[in-house]
Amino acid sequence: MIAFDTAMNWLEGLQKFGIKPGLERMEWMLEKLSHPERRLKFVHIAGTNGKGSTVAFLTSVLREAGYEIGTYTSPAMGNVTNRIQWNGKDIPDDQFANFIERLIPLAEELERTEWGPLTEFETTTLIAILYFAEEVFPDLVIWETGLGGLNDCTNVVVPIVSAITNIGFDHTQILGETKREIAMQKAGIIKNGFPTITTEEDPEALEVIETTAVRKKSPIYRLNKDFRIVRKSTDPDKQIEMLDFYSPYTDYHDLQIPLLGEHQVKNAGLAIMVLLVMREFYAVYFESEDLLEGLKKTIWPGRFEIIKEDPLLILDGAHNLEGIEALSKVLSERFAHQKPRLLFAALEDKDVQGMIQRLSTVVSQVIVTKAEHPRATELENLEMWFRDANSQLEILPIEDWRKAVSTWQSEAAKGDILLATGSLYFISDLRKELGGKQAACFDLKEGTGE
Secondary structure, X not given: OOOHHHHHHHHHHHHHHOOOOOOHHHHXXXXXXXXXXXXXXXXXXXXXXXXXXXXXXXXXXXXXXOOOEEEEOOOOOXXXXXXXXXXXXXXXXXXXXXXXXXXXXXXHHHHOOOOOOOOHHHHHHHHHHHHHHHHHOOOEEEEEOOOOOOOOHHHHOOOOEEEEOOOOOOOHHHHOOOHHHHHHHHHHHOXXXXXXXXXXXXHHHHHHHHHHHHHOOOOEEEEOOOEEEEEEOOXXXXXXXXXXXXXXXXXXXXXXXXXXXXXXXXXHHHHHHHHHHHHHHHOOOOOHHHHHHHHHOOOOOOOOXXXXXXXXXXXXXXXXXXXXXXXXXXXXXXXXXXXXXXXXXXXXXXXXXXXXXHHOOOOOEEEXXXXXXXXXXXXXXXXXXXXXXXXXXXXXXXXXXXXXXXXXXXXXXXXXXXXXXXXXXXXXXXXXXXXXXXXXXXEOOOXXXX
């Protein structure tokens, strides 16, 4: 039996192959493995932002209703095993290593073919399928795309429902430069005859989704056309959002979610519509009380996550312009009279200058640092772009992110607001350093966070 450390070393060795869009390697491997994915029921979720939160809402409600749920998300908020969960628990290290050991000879055989070597993400995707199909047998798998949809390696499954959160400008070097091109990639998860639900409202992107759905005879449910969400005003001091939901099937009033912001209300609405479609057409049954309690108990680490009260310490995994826009709106709503002290690191393949331009208007001072990632933006660029965006900001560059965290915390006074953002990978490392909730969803029936 292979040791976990040995398995991880082999897996990390695949990082040099980077991102390779296309399904050929996955299809080759799944054929060799006798297609374990065909034994599972999937809900496939794509979109630029909000995929993980939607996964968390769905999982929490379904667990409250008594279903056993597998989830596959990325990137990991912690160890790589955190991507693959069953009922809110990470895949055990020994089982993860066993699957690696099983895949190594097949991966070596594949590398000698015209398709070339597996990537790291393709490998973890295969492990997720094997774990769910051969070890834990969940009732449903909530399945998040990695990048795009059409050529993303998760797109080897046929889901009972496809959901698309939104279309934004991220990974444009791979997905395309226009909303239309990116929407075509995201809409690639839509399958013949199976329903599609989306909260995208941009006319150009929505037209692509609708056209794809019509071509594939997929019934489509669209926000503000086929279902509606009303965000209700709440006390800013309460860390909740309240919403009403309206659909052809059922209406709900005064629902509460603990994830903050208008964007999270939309993500919750998307999850509710997915649940109603599954109840209507696939006998996935839940009571109104399951929905109410499941939404209320949802946890999604690193999304406006408050891990300390005074000074208030907030971690947010906003990692592209759309994410920063959503975060800035929440900051303006919740802290209209006080600006946070910011700790910022980002990856260079994002619109970092655009992110900085927006953030520079809602923070009081900035510590810039370098994420521990091969694509981390250089410190001097971050400092320069913040100075260009707002010459009045106090900016402190500290290359070692652990020293930056120490400085950021040590200079905080009682009543201050501390915010860290810019990269999910950075926030993941920061959470491990500072602590935070350990699971995406409660094991609700046992009342634990594991």
